Amino acid sequence: MSYLDRQGQGGLSSWIFSTDHKRVSLLYLTLMTVFFWVAVGIGIAMRLKHLSGSDFLISARTYNALFTVHGVIMVFLFVIPGLPAVFGNFFLPVLIGAKDVSFPRLNLLSWWLFLTGACLALLSLFTGPGAPDTGWTFYVPFSLRTGTNVSLAVFAAFVLGFSSILTGINFITTVHRMRCEGMTWHRMPLFVWAIYSTGWIQVLATPIIGITLLLVILERAFGIGVFDPARGGDPVLYQHLFWIYSHPAVYIMIVPAMGAITEIIPTFARRCIFGYKAIAYSSLAIAGLGSLVWAHHMFTSGMADLANIIFSLLTFLVAVPSAIKVFNWTATLYKGSTDMQPAMLYALTFVFLFAIGGLTGVMQGALGLNVHLHDTYWIVGHFHYVMFGGTGFAFFAALLYWFPKMFGRQYDPKPAYAAWVLMFLGFNMLYGSFMVLGYMGMPRRYFAHLPQFHSLHLAATIGSWALVSGLAVLFGNFLIALKRGAPAESNPWGGKTLEWTLPSPPAAENFHTPPVVTEAPYSYNPKARA
Amino acid sequence: MSYILPQASSVSLSIDRFFLGSLALCLAFLLLVTFFIVYLSIRYSRTRNPHPEDIEGNAALEVVWTVVPTALFLVMFYYGWTDFRTLRNPPPDALTVQVTARQWSWSFEYPNGKRTGDLYAALGRPMRLELRSMDVIHGFYIPAFRIKIDVVPGRTAEAWFLPRLLGDFDILCSVICGTDHSAMLSKVRVLPEDEFKRWYFSDEAAPPRAKKAGERKEDRGGVLLQDKGCLACHSLDGSTMVGPTFKGLYKSDAAFLKREILEPSAFIADGYPAVMPPSEVSGEEADAMVDHLKTLR
Incomplete structure (x- = not known):
């Protein structure tokens, strides 16, 4: 009996109080999909605003709330929980041959905290003086002065932070304590390495944003004077504290995505991963170096020149481990036997779009150029290439890869290819236009744009329509497969990792008898190696 | 890059050179990786190569x-740093102008006490800016000059x-500062030195040429409305912005309007924030401004 059928009636309470890591995973997936679409809708609304200069329906104040809410939802409710909460929860225990995560009840508590934080975030939109209008970064002193619902929104992010920390603790412990017999560190699938590295960032960095956001609330309520220059506080201190978390958070968002890609490519190339250790340790290197580059978000803030120089240098260095991964993924195709299933196509698209995001990130890491590009549409384009082209496409690739295992049903590949065409064209039209706009000097977070920017705004808006149509086809296809998809085989792609030894969908506690691992995770052709 | 953005300051040439150089390098990287991904997945597709091989890695390649x-990357870092050094070290003979940022306008004060709402500069003469904010963080950004600095209170x-280059170039606010962030605009007007x-x-x-070229009003009151930042929140054409429009505001009570200009908190119009x-x-100056308001029927 599969995890989906157990507990007979399968009513709501058998889900929202379930400690089964697979059910918790689907709880996250459901909630995150809803929020993803809300934020996509807000994004489309913002693009529509730039079609004309009128403030029909969307006023300047509304627009400022829209980009704030779009950012808060996408960052805190979709991309940060992202792959760890959904695929980490589902596959981390399975990939290391465990029955569940180390602390199943803590895992359920994490989801409840996530739900609470999400409800608080929604509450901040519709109650009191209305949605915050500061941008998702909540920079002081504007976030202290604005009359909008900043305190509640910030408190929501604070609660969501706890969910993230507890998930991190849970995954780290699971990797240390729950590996099955024979699952040595160097036999762990690379998705596990990625989730493990991410866990450390979550545990070490998230408390800092927690305390920072609390200080913002205290500053607003009692005027304690830590950040407010009118009371002797320092706004740049806030930026440091904010980015000490929020830059590592970028790696919380992207490292698990890289991990998923590293599972998908060997499966469809039907050969072992090229450079296992290079990929595994580059995840740790990103987690380490990534904690030391935060102030590259602040090159124009007026901090000391020496600090600018050091942070620029470290920024160039943190790009190296990501480049190493890209080269190893590419080399994995050499002498493989590639089957271009949708999951593989999306995974390779991830490599392409992430490379653009990474390389533009390297360019803007240069101090002189950064001064021109900072706070423009270039930056908006850059981080959408990383967060959407990177994490987003990896999320879709992972869903295409693991969907049959998770739900026991197979989807039709044709709509997934059609969705790819729409999304790939729309994506590059939208965010490619953003990058050119940024170089032309279009600042971000602008309700109204100057006339010289109009034609590219128009191109971006048209691109957004193609992109959202592709998304609709992709998700619609999944919904149809959930209802009417053919039963999935246990190993539809010919994968070698442990999840493919289980039936689709897996049983409640995964393995009837604990597995014993005797070889490296991706040994497709052991004879050729000998 | 001059076809998408004028290279109007000395530093813009070297910033653009760096941009194009690093863009070429990054594109080469991207094309190399993309070429191999496309080539290898076709050359070693399931149909062309049904029997894959496990190659675990190659230490020499990893090092390379x-x-x-x-x-x-270190080379890029170095050139980025040299540009930055230039941006941070004004020449000693630069004319220093005080810049004040407030929600949502810029104002400029010259060493001899002249105050303006647009920034006037002489071609080929360096100008140094000291910027202060009266309220929240603003970002002083002149894209055509490739300069930007956060103005932190x-x-x-x-x-x-x-x-x-001679001409008018946009000054924009680059840090979100409230409702009219995107209307916090001004111009830098570059004139021949004489x-x-x-x-x-x-x-x-204002200089005579700028008066003719720009949309400047002929009278002093109109210039003041612009230069004191009034027009950031009050329109001249009847449209509603943060504050009430100036069009038709004058209804035979000049003394009341003068007091409003000098003491804004004394009376708040219904439906507008204080x-x-x-x-x-x-x-x-307030008298001159009121005289101008009389003309806006």
Whole structure:
């Protein structure tokens, strides 16, 4: 009996109080999909605003709330929980041959905290003086002065932070304590390495944003004077504290995505991963170096020149481990036997779009150029290439890869290819236009744009329509497969990792008898190696 | 890059050169990786190559593709740093102008006490800016000059430029600062040096050429409305912005309007927020502004 059928009636309470890591995973997936679409809708609304200069329906104040809410939802409710909460929860225990995560009840508590934080975030939109209008970064002193619902929104992010920390603790412990017999560190699938590295960032960095956001609330309520220059506080201190978390958070968002890609490519190339250790340790290197580059978000803030120089240098260095991964993924195709299933196509698209995001990130890491590009549409384009082209496409690739295992049903590949065409064209039209706009000097977070920017705004808006149509086809296809998809085989792609030894969908506690691992995770052709 | 954005300051040439150089390098990287992904997945597709091989890695390759990008990145870091050094070190003979940022306008004050809402600069003469904010963080950004600096309240920010093209260039706010963030615009107007000097040592509020070229009003009151930042929140054409429009505002009560300009908090019009900052307007300037309002029927 599969995890989906157990507990007979399968009513709501058998889900929202379930400690089964697979059910918790689907709880996250459901909630995150809803929020993803809300934020996509807000994004489309913002693009529509730039079609004309009128403030029909969307006023300047509304627009400022829209980009704030779009950012808060996408960052805190979709991309940060992202792959760890959904695929980490589902596959981390399975990939290391465990029955569940180390602390199943803590895992359920994490989801409840996530739900609470999400409800608080929604509450901040519709109650009191209305949605915050500061941008998702909540920079002081504007976030202290604005009359909008900043305190509640910030408190929501604070609660969501706890969910993230507890998930991190849970995954780290699971990797240390729950590996099955024979699952040595160097036999762990690379998705596990990625989730493990991410866990450390979550545990070490998230408390800092927690305390920072609390200080913002205290500053607003009692005027304690830590950040407010009118009371002797320092706004740049806030930026440091904010980015000490929020830059590592970028790696919380992207490292698990890289991990998923590293599972998908060997499966469809039907050969072992090229450079296992290079990929595994580059995840740790990103987690380490990534904690030391935060102030590259602040090159124009007026901090000391020496600090600018050091942070620029470290920024160039943190790009190296990501480049190493890209080269190893590419080399994995050499002498493989590639089957271009949708999951593989999306995974390779991830490599392409992430490379653009990474390389533009390297360019803007240069101090002189950064001064021109900072706070423009270039930056908006850059981080959408990383967060959407990177994490987003990896999320879709992972869903295409693991969907049959998770739900026991197979989807039709044709709509997934059609969705790819729409999304790939729309994506590059939208965010490619953003990058050119940024170089032309279009600042971000602008309700109204100057006339010289109009034609590219128009191109971006048209691109957004193609992109959202592709998304609709992709998700619609999944919904149809959930209802009417053919039963999935246990190993539809010919994968070698442990999840493919289980039936689709897996049983409640995964393995009837604990597995014993005797070889490296991706040994497709052991004879050729000998 | 001049076809998408004028290279109007000395530093813009070297910033653009760096941009194009690093863009070429990054595109080469991207094309290399993309070429191999496409080529290898076709050459070693399931149909062409049904019998794959496990190749676990290659230490020499790992070293090559670690060392080569690191070296190239360090070169990029170096050139980025040299541009930055230039941006941070104004020449000693630069004319220093005080810049005040407030929600949602810029104002400029010259060493001889001249105050303007647009920034006037002389071609080929360096200008140094000392920037202060009266309220929240603003970002002083002149894309055509490739300069930007955050104006953080409680601190004095510094920037400089040397104009190399005549003309008007946008000044934008780059840090979200509230409802009218995207309307916090001004211009830097680059004049020939002799024309700049003639204006600078005259009693004129704006240079004659700028008056003709720009949409400047002929009378002093109109210029003041622009220069004091009033028009950031009050429209001239009847449309509603943060504050009530100036069009038709004058209804035979000049004394009331003058008091409103000098003491904004004394009376707040229905339906508008009480956000107008205390003015830095003299009584005589307020009279000129009211005279201009009389003309806006």
